[in-house]
Amino acid sequence: MRTYIAPGNRLKSIYKQVENRGILHVDEERAYRCRYVLTDYDGNSSSVEFSLIGKLQEPPLPKKEGIYFSYAVDNLYKKDDFGIFVPAGALYENLDFTRRKIPSKKYCSDIHIIAPSVPPLHKAAEISVRLTEDKLSDKRQYYLVRLDDDRSYPVCGEYANGWYKAKITEFGSYAVSVDTLPPTILPIAPDKWSTREKVILKISDDQSGLKSYRGEIDGKFVLFELDGKTGRISYRLESNRVKKGSEHTLHVVVYDMCGNEQSYTNSFVW
Numbered sequence: 213m214r215t216y217i218a219p220g221n222r223l224k225s226i227y228k229q230v231e232n233r234g235i236l237h238v239d240e241e242r243a244y245r246c247r248y249v250l251t252d253y254d255g256n257s258s259s260v261e262f263s264l265i266g267k268l269q270e271p272p273l274p275k276k277e278g279i280y281f282s283y284a285v286d287n288l289y290k291k292d293d294f295g296i297f298v299p300a301g302a303l304y305e306n307l308d309f310t311r312r313k314i315p316s317k318k319y320c321s322d323i324h325i326i327a328p329s330v331p332p333l334h335k336a337a338e339i340s341v342r343l344t345e346d347k348l349s350d351k352r353q354y355y356l357v358r359l360d361d362d363r364s365y366p367v368c369g370e371y372a373n374g375w376y377k378a379k380i381t382e383f384g385s386y387a388v389s390v391d392t393l394p395p396t397i398l399p400i401a402p403d404k405w406s407t408r409e410k411v412i413l414k415i416s417d418d419q420s421g422l423k424s425y426r427g428e429i430d431g432k433f434v435l436f437e438l439d440g441k442t443g444r445i446s447y448r449l450e451s452n453r454v455k456k457g458s459e460h461t462l463h464v465v466v467y468d469m470c471g472n473e474q475s476y477t478n479s480f481v482w
Contacts, residue, residue, distance in 0.1 A: 214234075215248070216233055216235045217230065217233040218305040219233075219283060219304075219305055219306075220283030220284070220301065220303050220304045220305050220334070221304050222334055236264075238264055239266070240266050241266045241267060241268055243263045243264070243265055243266070244264040244265075244266060245261070245263055246262055246263065246264060247261045248260050274308070275308070276308060277308055277310055278308050278309045278310035278311070278327075279308070279309045280308065280309070281298060281303065281306065281307050281308075281309040282300075282303075282306050283300075283301070283302075283303035283304060283305050283306055284300060285300050286298070286300050287309070289309060290340075291311075292342070293313070293321075293341070293342040294311060294313070294324050294340065294341055294342065295339070295340040296326065296337055296338065296339050296340070297337060297338040298333070298337045299335050299337070301334055302334050302335040302336075302337060303330065303333065303334070304330065304331055307328060307330060308328065309326075309327075309328075310326075310327045310328070311324060311325065311326055312324075312325050312327075313325070315344075316387060319357075319387035319388055319389050320343050320344065320345045320346065320387075320389065320390060321342065321344050321345075321376070321387050321388040322341075322344060322387070323359065323386070323387045324385070324386050324387065325384070325385045326339075326383040326384060326385075326386065327383060328383070329383060329384075330382075330383055331382075332381050332382045333380075333382060336379035336380065336381050337379065337380050337381075338377065338379055338380075339356070339377070339378055339379070339386065340375050340376070341356065341375065341376050341377075341386060341387070341388055342374060342375050343374055343375065343376065343388055346374055348392075350471065352371070352470050352471035353390055353391055353392050353471065353472070354376055354388055354389070354390060354470070355367070355368050355369075355389055355390075355391055355419070355420045355469060355470055356368070356369055356376055356378045356387070356388055357386065357387055357389045358380070358382075358385065358386055359384070359385040359386070359387065360385075364389070366419065366420045366421045366469065367379075367386070368469040368470075376388045389419070391419040391468065391469075391472060392470075392472065393418075393419060393472060394466075394472040394473055394474035395415060395417040395467070395472065395473070395474045396414075396415070396416050396417070396474065397413055397414075397415050397464060397466055397474055397475075397476040398413060398414040399412075399413050399476070399478065400412040400413060400414055405449075405480050405482065406480060406482045409448065409449045409482070410446055410447070410448050410449065411427075411429075411436075411446065411449065412444055412445070412446045413436075413444065413445055413464060413476065414443050414444050414445075415443055415445055416443050417466075417469075417472075419468070419470070420468050420469035420470040420472075421468060421469050422466065422467075422469070423467045423468055423469045424466075424467050425445060425464065425466040426464070426465050427445070427447060427462070427463070427464045428462070428463045429447075429453075429460050429461065429462055430454070430455075430460050430461055431461075431463075432453070434454070435447065445464075449482055454482065456482060457482075458481070458482075459480070459481050460479065460480055460481070460482060461477065461478075461479050462476075462477065462478050462480060463475065463476070463477045464476045
């Protein structure tokens with residue numbers, strides 16, 4: 213938890229009673245008594261007290277391992293297999309940017325590790341990763357993933373001449389993956405659609421993620437509502453759009469971010 217406001221922090225309006233951006237200057241050879249208090253919204257608080265001892269010394273030189281990135285200007289890093297553009301105002305403060313790669317047989321590119329770890333960016337950065345394996349005829353089936361321990365998160369962009377380009381909002385580990393599998397559609401209690409007067413299905417995609425869906429009853433478009441927490445889409449049957457007292461045909465199509473599609477067709481009586 214920071215005890216100062218970073219120079220590139222554009223959220224300054226949320227901070228109250230701030231002096232010198234929260235920076236304590238230790239410029240005398242004496243003890244500085246410090247007390248930090250953390251309070252929650254209900255007024256509960258915890259505190260810690262300690263002392264800093266001022267001592268005359270040469271300031272330590274910062275360790276330089278990579279490339280200097282400034283929060284105030286555009287930053288560009290480009291190699292023969294990787295590139296990143298971080299626009300001015302995206303970072304909270306200046307940083308020593310590093311990038312390393314790990315060869316991978318699981319993905320269609322090396323795993324590129326962007327460091328150091330920083331808070332989510334104010335603005336999206338643009339990343340370009342060259343593929344080490346480019347065999348798909350349908351280039352839409354490539355997508356970028358952010359790797360976090362044993363989990364991966366899709367970051368979709370576009371393929372261009374052996375490279376995959378996308379916008380990212382945080383640093384970390386990235387690689388190019390493939391999604392050739394269609395989404396899934398699971399009807400929820402279809403035998404009760406009529407009595408509940410509601411059609412419910414669960415849609416999901418375990419790789420690149422869902423892009424869009426469309427529902428029709430008897431060949432006419434009907435508006436399904438999506439519950440983002442459960443992944444369920446539902447349509448409340450309306451007599452002014454669906455004729456009551458007859459058999460109907462439901463048709464739903466779901467698309468993922470890589471162009472794969474899945475359809476579901478079934479009949480029900482209402």
